[in-house]
Amino acid sequence: MSKVTKNITVLPGDGIGPEIVAQAQKVLQAVSEKYGVNFEFTEGLIGAAAIDATGDALPADTVTACQQADAVLLGAVGDPKFDNDPNAKVRPEQGLLAIRKALGLFTNIRPIRTFNALLDQAPIKPERLEGADFVIYRELTGGIYFGAKGKEGEDKAYDHCVYERSEIERIAHLAFKAATQRRNKLTLVDKANVLETSRLWRKVVQEMSADYPSVEVDYLFVDNAAMQVILNPKQFDVVLTENMFGDIISDEASIISGSLGMLPSASVGTGSSLFEPIHGSYPQAAGKNIANPMATILSVAMMLDHLELFDAAEDVRKAVDFALDEGFATEDVNKAAPQSTTAVGDFIAAQIKDTVSA
Ligand SMILES: NC(=O)C1=CN([C@@H]2O[C@H](COP(=O)(O)OP(=O)(O)OC[C@H]3O[C@@H](n4cnc5c(N)ncnc54)[C@H](O)[C@@H]3O)[C@@H](O)[C@H]2O)C=CC1
Ligand SMILES: CC(C)CC(=O)C(=O)O
Numbered sequence: 001m002s003k004v005t006k007n008i009t010v011l012p013g014d015g016i017g018p019e020i021v022a023q024a025q026k027v028l029q030a031v032s033e034k035y036g037v038n039f040e041f042t043e044g045l046i047g048a049a050a051i052d053a054t055g056d057a058l059p060a061d062t063v064t065a066c067q068q069a070d071a072v073l074l075g076a077v078g079d080p081k082f083d084n085d086p087n088a089k090v091r092p093e094q095g096l097l098a099i100r101k102a103l104g105l106f107t108n109i110r111p112i113r114t115f116n117a118l119l120d121q122a123p124i125k126p127e128r129l130e131g132a133d134f135v136i137y138r139e140l141t142g143g144i145y146f147g148a149k150g151k152e153g154e155d156k157a158y159d160h161c162v163y164e165r166s167e168i169e170r171i172a173h174l175a176f177k178a179a180t181q182r183r184n185k186l187t188l189v190d191k192a193n194v195l196e197t198s199r200l201w202r203k204v205v206q207e208m209s210a211d212y213p214s215v216e217v218d219y220l221f222v223d224n225a226a227m228q229v230i231l232n233p234k235q236f237d238v239v240l241t242e243n244m245f246g247d248i249i250s251d252e253a254s255i256i257s258g259s260l261g262m263l264p265s266a267s268v269g270t271g272s273s274l275f276e277p278i279h280g281s282y283p284q285a286a287g288k289n290i291a292n293p294m295a296t297i298l299s300v301a302m303m304l305d306h307l308e309l310f311d312a313a314e315d316v317r318k319a320v321d322f323a324l325d326e327g328f329a330t331e332d333v334n335k336a337a338p339q340s341t342t343a344v345g346d347f348i349a350a351q352i353k354d355t356v357s358a
């Protein structure tokens with residue numbers, strides 16, 4: 001019988017992107033060998049790498065390759081030469097925003113959990129963290145990142161924040177549904193005491209809650225939420241929020257997991273789904289073989305769930321837990337005896353091949 005083939009478009013991007021994506025591909029290769037699935041990889045340019053090669057942060061053939069894929073795997077984009085040049089006309093991050101828009105990826109799902117092996121080293125008391133398990137539904141193609149932006153002269157600049165009801169409803173439906181499959185709680189994080197867009201979010205979510213009677217809905221202003229997320233993370237189940245607030249709150253929530261290098265994400269919507277760590281291109285670590293590949297590897301687990309390879313996804317998660325339990329991890333989560341990025345990738349891939357499937 002011929003093997004099932006899944007076409008994966010791979011966008012390594014910038015900084016540590018190529019290093020962490022290579023480890024994620026090793027993991028997919030291990031899954032391929034164990035489960036008899038064939039992964040066909042097509043590589044595309046995005047970000048600073050794409051600007052350097054073509055002048056464009058998202059070349060048209062990258063978009064086509066993503067549209068034709070069963071799933072997309074992204075590393076990260078961004079380079080200090082653009083970050084430090086406020087006058088740059090083209091920026092790596094434009095490529096990321098553009099692929100999200102082109103694929104209609106209106107929801108970014110960011111699960112936040114703890115890892116037993118990392119509880120003791122967190123800057124927060126372990127008893128506050130143990131059992132924390134929530135998921136952030138971050139709106140991904142609207143709000144201030146996508147509104148009109150510009151400058152008036154040299155000393156005035158603006159970024160507009162706009163949301164339409166339909167943009168709120170489509171992600172809110174996904175978030176409510178997720179809550180019904182979890183612990184039936186949804187927290188809307190907004191700034192409805194100040195922002196008109198937030199008041200629209202609140203109104204729409206209040207109206208929609210009638211369709212999900214089992215779900216308890218509460219509301220938190222984002223400044224309070226930023227504090228609650230680390231003070232009492234166990235209170236959250238599904239957190240629904242707009243683009244920028246979700247971006248910020250999720251980086252903060254990585255403290256609960258132990259490192260920004262631990263948090264994966266799935267971006268879903270109307271086109272091919274895309275899987276990426278929540279962190280950026282960590283340029284200080286580029287080329288040093290020290291970045292944590294686990295966020296990207298756990299993004300592969302989310303990809304495998306999406307491809308309905310559920311046992312393989314579980315294997316990947318278990319292999320990451322095992323690596324952490326064995327202390328086989330990079331310096332961000334194992335300062336005493338750090339392993340390299342490639343060694344961690346090899347270890348996790350070998351563990352997947354070695355374990356008997358569930
Ligand atoms: N999705 C994306 O492609 C994103 C891109 N960026 C871009 O990345 C560049 C750097 O931005 P930063 O604000 O420094 O954010 P960053 O997420 O790249 O790094 C912030 C800090 O988090 C830690 N960290 C991040 N990833 C890690 C990993 N895999 N292993 C271990 N530690 C890790 C490091 O301590 C690092 O200094 C910028 O150009 C920015 O625009 C930032 C966020 C997301
Ligand atoms: C270009 C930024 C919006 C990337 C980012 O920080 C993110 O998506 O988390």
Ligand SMILES: [Mg+2]
Binds near residue numbers: 247248251278
């Ligand atoms: Mg971010």
